[in-house]
Each structure stands twice: as C-alpha cells, then as structure tokens.
Amino acid sequence: MPIDTLQTTEWLRQLVCIDSVNPDLDPSGAGEREAAHWLAAACRTIGLEVEVHEVAPGRCNTIARWRGSGGGKSLLLTGHIDTVSLKDMVGDPLDARIEGDWMYGRGTYDMKGGVVAALSAVDALKREGFTPAGDLVLGFVCDEEYASIGMEHLVTKVRADAAILTEPTDDRVIIAHKGFAWLTLTTRGVAAHGSRYDLGADAIRAMGNLLHTLDGMERDILPRRTHALLGRPSVHASLIQGGLGLSTYPDACTLRIEHRLLPDERGDVLLDLWRDALADWQARDASFRGEVTLDFTREGYELPADHAIVRAVQDGLVRVNGAELPVGGVPFWMDSAILGAAGIPTVTFGPTGEGAHAAVERVSLASVFRSAAVLAEAARAWCG
Ligand SMILES: [Zn+2]
Incomplete structure (x- = not known):
C-alpha cells in the first residue's frame, strides 16, 4: 500500500503546530476549532464530504465521508484532536521538529x-483508485482528554459496522480496556471541645473504619478477580479532607476514592458494595454515621478477539509487517467504550512513540506510515 510519506509528514507537522489544548484541562488552551477546520480542509483536498460540528463553543468535531457504492460494510476511522497542556514541556511544544x-x-x-x-x-x-462498497468515514473528535463530549456527539451523527480508534498502541491491536468509578465517602461526627469525649464524636476515626474496608478490598477481594488482558480490578484513596482544629472533635470527614473496573464490572454495583460496608459498620457501632455517592463512572470495554474487525487489522499487519502480534489490553480508559456502547464494535490500533502527557513527547514517523498502510489494508478489506 503506497503511503505518501512526504505528504503525511507535512500533514502531521502542520497539525502538531496548531494549539489544540483542551481548555477544560488548561484554561489557556485554544480548544479544537482551528485543528478541526484544518482537518476539514485536508479531507476536502482528498475528495471527501466534510462536516464540522461545534459541539460546544470552540469545541469542534470533523466528520468526513467517502460514500460507498452500496452493499458493503461501513467503517469509521477515529481519533481525538485535543491534547493535554503545553506547560512544563522541554523545548517549544508546538514546533514539530524532526x-x-x-x-x-x-x-x-x-x-x-x-x-x-x-x-x-x-x-x-x-x-489507488479503490471504490468502497460500504461507507468509509473519518471522525475526529474533541475533548477526549477531559469528558469526551466529542465522542458522545460523534456517535449520534455516525453509524458504522465497525470502528478503528487510532490511539497510539505501539503497533499492537488493543481489544480491551478498563473502566473506572469515582466515589465520595463521608463520615459524620459531632464537633466538641477536645476535652469533651462525652460530647464529641470523631468523624476522622470513623473514616479509619472505611479505610480499613478499602484496605481489605484492595488486599483480599479484588485480587481474586482477574482478566487475561487487563489483570485485576483495583481501588485506591485519592483525596481526604476533614477536621476543624487541634483541640476539636472533627464533625465530618470526606474521602474520595477511585475504582478501576474490569469490562464486566459496573460503577453502580460499587455503590451497593459501599452501602453494605456502611451498614456493617453501623451494625457494629450504633453511633457510626456515613454515606456514599457515586460521582462519575465510565465502563470498560472488550471486543471478542475473533471479531471480524480484529481479523481485518491483523491481516493488514501481516501484509504490511509480515506478521501479526497477539491482541492486547490497556489499563486506562479510552473513547472506544463510548463507541462500543453505541453499538459500534471498536478495535484500537496506532503508532509507536513515547511521552504521552509528559515533558518530552515524540512519535516515530516510520510507525505513522506503517499504521497508515495497515489502516488502508484493513479498510480495503472491510469496505470493499
Ligand atoms: Zn489519547
């Protein structure tokens, strides 16, 4: 598959030079409008039908369609155009130097x-003169690094029989990732002078009980569940707050925690688990007062390894690199869960590099060309 490496390098250079920092992560960020319009123009030059959707002020998605001749399967190639902050990077973060x-x-x-x-x-x-039978669609979205409003919007505009998310996977075919849930635990006490044990109730000591429960989950319960590609689920304490002064019984303590979930686990089940733990502590000590809220959750995702879109990407790898690699999973959450929940089976495959969210970030150009060739092979097989 002949990839135009000069054109590809120049496209990447121009796109990297455009600030598309997610403004919800860094208020000085430019947002995705300019990058989305740049992509729209590039898609027009290769003959695609293009739409730009302003999902929120300054936050844009680009959708570009190559209509199929009919009767074939449709494919979405998709990725996010926002980045994390430019602060604390070594050198000029937008010079795209090679x-x-x-x-x-x-x-x-x-x-x-x-x-x-x-x-x-x-x-x-x-x-090459290829004519797809099914639609081939490019969908570039905003806001993956924060709340995924871009992908939430894209799935209302695009239907496809499968998707390939081109997040950087270092040439691996990724079919599973974890979900997560953020919860807040609160214990209640009674504020009183530090000498008045007869009046005060210590909300921080009560939180110690819940930390003990969390410790038991992390040590004993969660390690019993494992997933072949993702390992085990986990829980950790994230933020804790409480107390009024050195000589005062604390009236409240809040602990924010994060669970990382296997693809078959749901955040609302955790709410029941923690309510049971609160009821247990209350049964042991009638003065115990606590509550739990589920603040935000995203489910994980898993595609069967024998799904036809996995096969199409693996076959592309064989044609381009001479060999396929074992399918894998990643521990972090990705937009593929939103695509999957919208009924679009999604595999993740993309270039090699290092330094995501770090002070020095770089991508291998050869791997970008290789990924392009694999994506083209997969799209030709799928949409042909
Ligand atoms: Zn990403």
Missing part, C-alpha cells in the same frame, strides 16, 4: 500521529 525518525511536540504521540495516519490511509486508497 530528528531522525522522531517528530517531537505535544500531541505527536497522543494522538495527532494516529489522526494523520487515518487521513493518510484514506488518501492512499483514493490515489
């Missing part, structure tokens, strides 16, 4: 390299 095979800069690896690989794959199929 040293050998590496392009440096914020978003090169996470994930403008994958976005441009998808664009370049469609360009290669266009130049």
Whole structure:
C-alpha cells in the first residue's frame, strides 16, 4: 500500500503546530476549532464530504465521508484532536521538529500521529483508485482528554459496522480496556471541645473504619478477580479532607476514592458494595454515621478477539509487517467504550512513540506510515 510519506509528514507537522489544548484541562488552551477546520480542509483536498460540528463553543468535531457504492460494510476511522497542556514541556511544544525518525511536540504521540495516519490511509486508497462498497468515514473528535463530549456527539451523527480508534498502541491491536468509578465517602461526627469525649464524636476515626474496608478490598477481594488482558480490578484513596482544629472533635470527614473496573464490572454495583460496608459498620457501632455517592463512572470495554474487525487489522499487519502480534489490553480508559456502547464494535490500533502527557513527547514517523498502510489494508478489506 503506497503511503505518501512526504505528504503525511507535512500533514502531521502542520497539525502538531496548531494549539489544540483542551481548555477544560488548561484554561489557556485554544480548544479544537482551528485543528478541526484544518482537518476539514485536508479531507476536502482528498475528495471527501466534510462536516464540522461545534459541539460546544470552540469545541469542534470533523466528520468526513467517502460514500460507498452500496452493499458493503461501513467503517469509521477515529481519533481525538485535543491534547493535554503545553506547560512544563522541554523545548517549544508546538514546533514539530524532526530528528531522525522522531517528530517531537505535544500531541505527536497522543494522538495527532494516529489522526494523520487515518487521513493518510484514506488518501492512499483514493490515489489507488479503490471504490468502497460500504461507507468509509473519518471522525475526529474533541475533548477526549477531559469528558469526551466529542465522542458522545460523534456517535449520534455516525453509524458504522465497525470502528478503528487510532490511539497510539505501539503497533499492537488493543481489544480491551478498563473502566473506572469515582466515589465520595463521608463520615459524620459531632464537633466538641477536645476535652469533651462525652460530647464529641470523631468523624476522622470513623473514616479509619472505611479505610480499613478499602484496605481489605484492595488486599483480599479484588485480587481474586482477574482478566487475561487487563489483570485485576483495583481501588485506591485519592483525596481526604476533614477536621476543624487541634483541640476539636472533627464533625465530618470526606474521602474520595477511585475504582478501576474490569469490562464486566459496573460503577453502580460499587455503590451497593459501599452501602453494605456502611451498614456493617453501623451494625457494629450504633453511633457510626456515613454515606456514599457515586460521582462519575465510565465502563470498560472488550471486543471478542475473533471479531471480524480484529481479523481485518491483523491481516493488514501481516501484509504490511509480515506478521501479526497477539491482541492486547490497556489499563486506562479510552473513547472506544463510548463507541462500543453505541453499538459500534471498536478495535484500537496506532503508532509507536513515547511521552504521552509528559515533558518530552515524540512519535516515530516510520510507525505513522506503517499504521497508515495497515489502516488502508484493513479498510480495503472491510469496505470493499
Ligand atoms: Zn489519547
């Protein structure tokens, strides 16, 4: 599959030079409007039908369609165009400088390299004279790094028989990732002078009980569940607050915790688990007062390893690299869960690099070309 490496490098350089920092993460961030319009223009130059949707002020998605001739399966190639902050980076974060095979800069690896690989794959199929039977759609979304409002919007505009999310996977085919849940535990006490044990009730000591419960979950209960690609679920304490002064019984204590979940686990089940723990402590000590809220949760995702879109990407890898790699899972959450929940089976595959969210970020240009070739092979097999 002949990828235009000069064009691909220039596209990536131009896209990296555009500030698309997520403004919900860093208020000085530019948002995705300029990057979305740049992508729209690039998609028009290769002959696609383009729409830009302003999902929220300054927050844009780009959708580009290559209509199929009919009767084939449709495919969505998708990725996010927002990045994390430019602060604390070494050197100019937006200069897209190239040293050998590496392009440096914020978003090169996470994930403008994958976005441009998808664009370049469609360009290669266009130049080859390929005619898809099913629609081939590019969907570039805002806000993955914060609340995924872009992907939530995209799935209301695009239907597809499968999707390939081109997040950087270091050339691996990823079929599973974990979910997560944020909960707040609160214990209640009674404020009183530190000498008045007869009047005061210590909310922080009561929270110690719940930390003991969390310790038992993390040590004994959660390790009993394991997933072949994702390991075990986990829980940890994130933030704790409480107390009024050195000589005062604390009236309240709040603990924010995070659970990381296997694909078959749900956040609302955790709410029941913690309510049971609160009831247990209350049964042991009638003065114990506590409550729990589920603040935010995202489910994990898993696609069967024998799904046809997994096969299509693996076959593409064999054609481009000569061999496939074992399918894998990643511990962190991705937009693929939203695609999956919308009924679009999704596999994740993208370039190699390092430094996502770090002070030095870079992507291997050769891996961007390779990803583009694999995506083109997979799209030709799937949509043909
Ligand atoms: Zn990413």
